Amino acid sequence: MSGRRGLTRFARLPIRARLTTAFIAVMAIVLAIAGVVLYTQFSHDLDADIDSSLDAQAIDVAALVAGRGSDAVHVSGQRLAQVYASNGRILATTDAAAGIRLLTVEQARAAAHGDVRIKRRTVASSNLRVRAVPARRGDDEAVAVAQSLEQRDDELARLRTRLGIAGPLALLLASLAGYELAGAALRPVDRMRGRAAQITESQLSDRLPVPQTRDEIEALGRTLNDLLDRVEAAVARERRLVSDASHELRTPLTTLRAEVDLALRGERDPDELRAALESAAEEAERMTRLADDLLVLARADQGRLPLHAQPVRTHVLLEDAATRAGAAARERGREIMVDGDGGAASVLADRDRAAQALDNLVTNALRYGDGRVELSAHADGDLVELHVSDEGRGFSDDIVGHAFERFGRGSEARAGGSGSGLGLSIVDAVARAHGGRAGVRNRPGGGADAWIGLPRP
Ligand SMILES: Nc1ncnc2c1ncn2[C@@H]1O[C@H](COP(=O)(O)OP(=O)(O)OP(=O)(O)O)[C@@H](O)[C@H]1O
Numbered sequence: 001m002s003g004r005r006g007l008t009r010f011a012r013l014p015i016r017a018r019l020t021t022a023f024i025a026v027m028a029i030v031l032a033i034a035g036v037v038l039y040t041q042f043s044h045d046l047d048a049d050i051d052s053s054l055d056a057q058a059i060d061v062a063a064l065v066a067g068r069g070s071d072a073v074h075v076s077g078q079r080l081a082q083v084y085a086s087n088g089r090i091l092a093t094t095d096a097a098a099g100i101r102l103l104t105v106e107q108a109r110a111a112a113h114g115d116v117r118i119k120r121r122t123v124a125s126s127n128l129r130v131r132a133v134p135a136r137r138g139d140d141e142a143v144a145v146a147q148s149l150e151q152r153d154d155e156l157a158r159l160r161t162r163l164g165i166a167g168p169l170a171l172l173l174a175s176l177a178g179y180e181l182a183g184a185a186l187r188p189v190d191r192m193r194g195r196a197a198q199i200t201e202s203q204l205s206d207r208l209p210v211p212q213t214r215d216e217i218e219a220l221g222r223t224l225n226d227l228l229d230r231v232e233a234a235v236a237r238e239r240r241l242v243s244d245a246s247h248e249l250r251t252p253l254t255t256l257r258a259e260v261d262l263a264l265r266g267e268r269d270p271d272e273l274r275a276a277l278e279s280a281a282e283e284a285e286r287m288t289r290l291a292d293d294l295l296v297l298a299r300a301d302q303g304r305l306p307l308h309a310q311p312v313r314t315h316v317l318l319e320d321a322a323t324r325a326g327a328a329a330r331e332r333g334r335e336i337m338v339d340g341d342g343g344a345a346s347v348l349a350d351r352d353r354a355a356q357a358l359d360n361l362v363t364n365a366l367r368y369g370d371g372r373v374e375l376s377a378h379a380d381g382d383l384v385e386l387h388v389s390d391e392g393r394g395f396s397d398d399i400v401g402h403a404f405e406r407f408g409r410g411s412e413a414r415a416g417g418s419g420s421g422l423g424l425s426i427v428d429a430v431a432r433a434h435g436g437r438a439g440v441r442n443r444p445g446g447g448a449d450a451w452i453g454l455p456r457p
């Protein structure tokens with residue numbers, strides 16, 4: 001339980017502290033293991049040296065004693081050597097070993113019959129390593145030689161001290177390096193964070209400083225900058241929309257205002273008043289349509305365009321659209337016809353929205369096109385496209401790539417002040433809301449062709 005709490009607290013530390021702590025922990029373990037291995041190896045080597053020299057000395061002394069008797073230990077050149085009788089009594093001893101026993105009585109007895117190694121024997125406050133072998137004289141004597149362990153112990157103590165100083169020092173240096181490294185790695189993140197904190201809605205053109213490190217942080221910086229690009233573009237689009245919308249509303253409002261002012265000025269006869277009111281109603285109607293269109297687009301943007309999709313025969317949709325536009329067409333001396341084989345298919349669509357989209361297409365064909373307006377349906381994969389084509393000049397170059405943009409109008413439309421440039425955006429929004437798509441093109445033989453593709457039932 002407390003372990004988990006410790007972990008949670010650890011996870012709350014800043015990344016730099018966490019990295020450094022983990023680094024120190026790993027480093028400490030590595031250094032400790034290295035120290036232990038070094039120390040063990042060193043002490044093993046020292047012991048092996050002492051043992052092999054003791055082995056050689058024991059054999060030498062045994063040979064000497066075998067040839068020349070017990071007193072030969074004095075000339076053996078050994079500092080610590082003794083000869084024991086089989087009962088454990090000392091027969092001869094070097095001067096340095098006088099007064100001490102290198103072997104106990106039991107060890108001496110054992111040594112008369114076989115090798116005896118004593119790793120550490122403390123006699124008269126000095127530590128010795130002892131090696132004893134039979135004297136090979138036939139009368140059960142034993143020879144013992146010994147070396148002081150003082151130098152060995154000193155060397156190991158010195159090594160311990162050095163490791164005790166060098167280890168923590170290495171750990172400290174490695175930790176400082178680790179702390180610096182973690183800081184250096186995180187500095188670009190800090191710089192990006194600092195810049196991001198300064199980016200406001202009114203200053204969206206700023207970008208995060210991206211380090212050229214070809215790593216995850218560079219990738220993160222690039223991704224965030226791409227995100228800022230998209231946000232900036234979206235905000236710019238919104239702002240343009242708002243300013244376009246207010247601009248579009250100003251024109252009918254100004255006209256309305258002028259009509260009302262004119263009507264209020266002086267004495268007006270009823271006919272003049274009626275004409276002024278009719279014109280005012282027309283402007284009000286235009287504003288209402290604009291507001292409705294904007295509402296449809298706003299809802300579509302939020303994915304909240306209410307759709308009551310049901311299977312509808314395309315023939316019915318096209319015939320109805322032709323009928324609704326009949327009067328307007330006759331007024332302009334134009335002909336509207338529905339292509340014969342358009343009736344074969346059905347689409348899954350909201351009737352009212354599909355009708356609204358078709359009306360926008362037909363209105364455009366009547367307003368900007370010329371000649372006969374033809375309505376037809378064509379299957380295209382999962383969609384059925386409802387086409388409205390005319391025999392006019394087609395889409396002008398400045399609009400053909402931007403026809404679906406909000407308030408996007410061709411120069412002739414802008415000059416004529418006829419439309420607000422939302423018609424095709426709504427066609428596009430309706431298509432998308434149905435999971436379809438809309439398109440425009442200029443027909444090779446001349447004239448415009450615009451369509452909305454709706455899904456099959
Ligand atoms: N059949 C067509 N022939 C030639 N140009 C067209 C045709 N239909 C549309 N356009 C061009 O595309 C532009 C955008 O059309 P859209 O329907 O979106 O806007 P609008 O008709 O100007 O305004 P609104 O439809 O909102 O009243 C038009 O301004 C016009 O320049």
Ligand SMILES: [Mg+2]
Pocket residue numbers: 360363364419422423424
């Ligand atoms: Mg239009």
